[in-house]
Amino acid sequence: MRAMVYRGPYRVRVDEKPDPVIEHPNDAIVRVELAAICGSDLHLYHGLLPDTRVGHTFGHEFIGRVEQVGSSVERLQVGDRVMVPFNIFCGSCWFCVRGLISNCHNVNANATAAGGIYGYSHTAGGYDGGQAERVRVPFADVGPTVIPEWLHDEDALMLTDAFSTGYFGAQLGDIADGDTVAVFGAGPVGLAAARSAWLMGAGRVIVIDHLEYRLAKARELAFAETVNFAEHDDVVVLMKRLTDHRGADVAIDAVGAEADGNLLQHVTGAKLKLQGGSPIALNWAIDSVRKGGTVSVMGAYGPIFSAVKFGDAVNKGLTIRTNQAPVKRQWPRLFEHIRAGYLSPRDMITHRIPLDQIPEAYHLFSAKLDGCIKPVIVPPTD
Template sequence: MNFRGPFRVRLDRDKPMPQIEHSGDAIVRVTRSCICGSDLHLYHGLVPDTRIGTTFGHEFIGVVEEIGDAVQNLKVGDNVIVPFNVACGKCVFCEQGLFGNCHESNPQATAVGGIFGYSHTAGGFDGGQAEYVRVPYADVGPTVIPADMDHDDAVLLTDVVPTGYQAAEMGGIKPGDTVVVFGAGPVGIMAAKSAWLFGAGRVIVIDHLEYRLEFVKNYAQCEAYNFRSLEDPVLFIKKTTDWMGADVCIDAVGCEAAGDALQTITGRKLLLQAGSATALHWAINSVKKGGIVSIVGVYGPTGNLIPIGNVVNKGITIRANQASVKRLLPRLIEHVQAGRLNPKGIITHRIPLEEVSDAYHIFSAKLDNCIKPVLIPPSARK
């Protein structure tokens, strides 16, 4: 795929084959790639330094086709899960398990590690919504797919499952806690599902799309409410928690939240702030005093209008990060194999890579009850 400007992407048959550019690289033939909710921020033109010609895609799996001289842990022919983070495994951050914060994978910004297909602000790498992709540090991130694992499950372990799981993990959930998840997109769905693994006593999901609320209610066995009918979701959460607030609130929406005209106009239309922070605003105001707000929704690099005074006055702990996929993969593979997590259950659309323009539009405009689209390249359909 080839990005041509906000809301415009197209199939590009002339893109050159990626090459080994570093001794630790591998070239992977993509067999499945997803469109992530955060790809829509790129698609909508909200992420600075998204250059024309970029190939998006940070959720992909594939077959190793070629390896650099220094690669030892992979061999040609391996089927691999490729975490969305590009991580060196050597810097002080990777050493601490912060694979989403690698300092050796992104020259353009120090605030974020390298991410496949996520603009030059995240390292300028082409992504996996393609037939072939260059994968740096092939000895570090890529993990061989277990023989008994469905590849539809595997592709969701590259981002959406670890991000949802880490959202719950960062929430510091204790048995019996009430957890509120803002956003019923794929990450919110996984956060709600994961909250139970940490022993949540009650899981509530807030969104405004009825089909997604209906889905998450069944998939994650939780409560689900439409903020359009609640009028004031913060007040609703206070009332339903004996006027105390939730123990943990998770922002799984990020910078394109709906629900507040001021945030929408200043954040999404005029770009006066780094997107619309409505979900984060509600999360801060809905959590109880001393509670935890966990943020995995993606925001831009400038700044946002949020009630920081309430964070201080309520003694809230805020935890946030890009998911550390490499750290989480072993545990998540166990959960999938034990049947505790069923990632492929959220896939609603399987679309040929050649129809990438329509795939983006369907996902962006929430057409045909879309929750999670997967792109299948031609070579993987043979």
């Protein structure tokens, strides 16, 4: 099959790889029909996450058609069109049965916290991802869901991570009616969090970023007020001014680990802006929220070498809520919102690029060219 393969920082290509095979009776093989590049894929692309191995295939957002199933698979059949959550989970361990499917204990021998993730280095289990013609899907009876006939394919794709994660970020904020919600980062997850905040009762939503085309999307898609932090000396002081000097009720960190820059910048914290790496965004969230407020963190974080203002969080009496999004748990409610016309996740998609051009797609997305917010990868058809 044709697949994206990693060759080192800033170096990806499309190459021939062996087709995936059934390795366990619970597996399925899915032929990918649509995939996407996520902002967290850029952490891998930039070489910021450990144990990202040469030859690995990225991609944790994909939908497709079932081509094979293992002998124990009961809920899927060959020919089913499925949407696959980025979380790989067993559905039966202590954590899964309590709803913590993103913290599954049986799918990642290399970490004590995170569960398995498609295409996200060997720190997340080493599973190849969906930026390919085919992908092996473990625990096929508990992860994938048959795509409802009424659901647009691109909406289904956005629910495999980006939009579900943003919705979860708003959930973590425990938003009360009338709350002021500050969202740091206007990428796809931030846009989804900002739009979702309204559905949870927000009275005001403010999105902070430094790229005007993303802020324009936040105004269009999320109906949010926007702040370009590059135009202000101190974004925290500005946020206090905008909120009667109290601070926002809820702050959502939709940035995560460094998505632009290099490892040296990440280690030294030399680039002190959102594009220069966290915990800058996280510290802004802590400083911008009011005393007794809530900070929601659902971005992709690796090692952080700079200091997080935890003492400030304690002294302000903040609630900090975090996790990788348990994507499939969000789908029933998101299905309702989409079917009712309240949400259209595919509206965040800006580019549709063939699999064979994926090196160019990564460069376009990483360098923030051509107004790229969310690129979708279209595998070749036979």
